[in-house]
Amino acid sequence: MTAGEPVATELTGLGGRLGEARLGPLHAGPAAGSAFEPPPGAAGLELRTRFTLERADHGAPFVAAHLVVGFDDPRVRVCEAAGEAPGLPMAISELPGGCGWLLGDPLGDVPIPLGGEARAVLCAPPELTVVSGFVRLDVTVLVGRGRPRRAHGGSPPVRFEVPPPEGWALDARPAPAEPVRTRSPAVRLCVAVDTESYSRFSTGEAARSQQRLVDVLARARRHAGLREADVDLQQSGDGQFAILPAGVDESAVIPRLVSAIRTELAATNADLNAHARLRLRVALHRGHVAAGVNGWVGSATIAVHRLLDSAPVRAALAREHDADFALIVSDVLYTDIITDGYGSLDPADFAPAEVRLPEKNFAESAWVYVPKS
Secondary structure, three states: OEEEEEEEEEEOOOOEEEEEEEEEEOOOEEEEOOOOOOOOOOOEEEEEEEEEEEEOOOOEEEEEEEEEEEEEEOOEEEEEEEEEEOEEEEEEEEEEEEEEEEEEEOOOOOOOOEEEEEEEEEEEEEOOOEEEEEEEEEEEEEEEEOOOEEEEEEEEOOEEEEOOOOOOOOOOOOOOOOOOOOOEEEEEEEEEEEEEEEHHOOHHHHHHHHHHHHHHHHHHHHOOOHHHHHHHHOOOOOOEEOOOOOOOOOHHHHHHHHHHHHHHHHHEEEEEEOOOOOOOEEEEEEEEEEEEEEEEEEEHHHHHHHHHHOOOHHHHHHOOOOOOOOEEEEHHHHOOHHHHOOOOOOHHHEEEEEEHHHHOEEEEEEEEEOOOO
């Protein structure tokens, strides 16, 4: 999709065709009517789009429509959003790397208008030359007479590319000087990630899988409120090891990071077949670490990888075929963070596990979480 060009797409679900939608056109313009002031080093622009719905031949009414827009560049953030449709408000939701506009109620039975408009004020780097990403529309319809049933479905993601308006960043304030990052010893949160069955890929497939992995984790960290400049990364082809900055609020960062990994993986895998699908094991631990001449040292850096490679988390991911990832957290993080129910993490969803590796002289209690499909 480019500026000024709407796209027609079918809406399908498990039961077949649910209808048709037209997405767009999508326009980028100056953020003239917004009260939002971009921070230094960024500029604002307004993105507008719309959607229209057409019922399938069976005439089943739409009771909900959820428009989702995601951006390729993790530096692009939605700072303001609004939506409208004839006679009904639209609910706005922040999503990792994008935004959602919900019209109607997926659990309701009131038909919605056959169209709506969405607006977002974006905060983006002044050097941005194109706004690109995807648009997707999810819908719920009532099928049948008498006691109709709900059918859920939607469109495939539709790619878009639109240029920012001319002169859109002229008023951008310069970014402040980057602080000097220190690598002094400190208590840090450690995140280790590995791709399931990576050896099945050919060389080209492995390269694409690596790029997906890097993109998913970068967007997830941004959603968790972390600056990439503050994160120490060690890449390993099929995995990644991250040392998060000292002093982060784990009660906010951990739930947002886990939620964003789930959302980003779902978006990434939406267009992939079973062979290309990206499934991850993720491990979290906390401890005192220090920078060495060839990487980070400290018991937590070792323990997090022992958890990542342990049988309980491998078995959990293998058992839950519909899940995109399985998470294992150390007992100390479960006790300090998970049990208090911060964010969307429910401690009841975590199963206890004992990781025993006598040959490595390692034994630790942990907790395994697999998101519900």
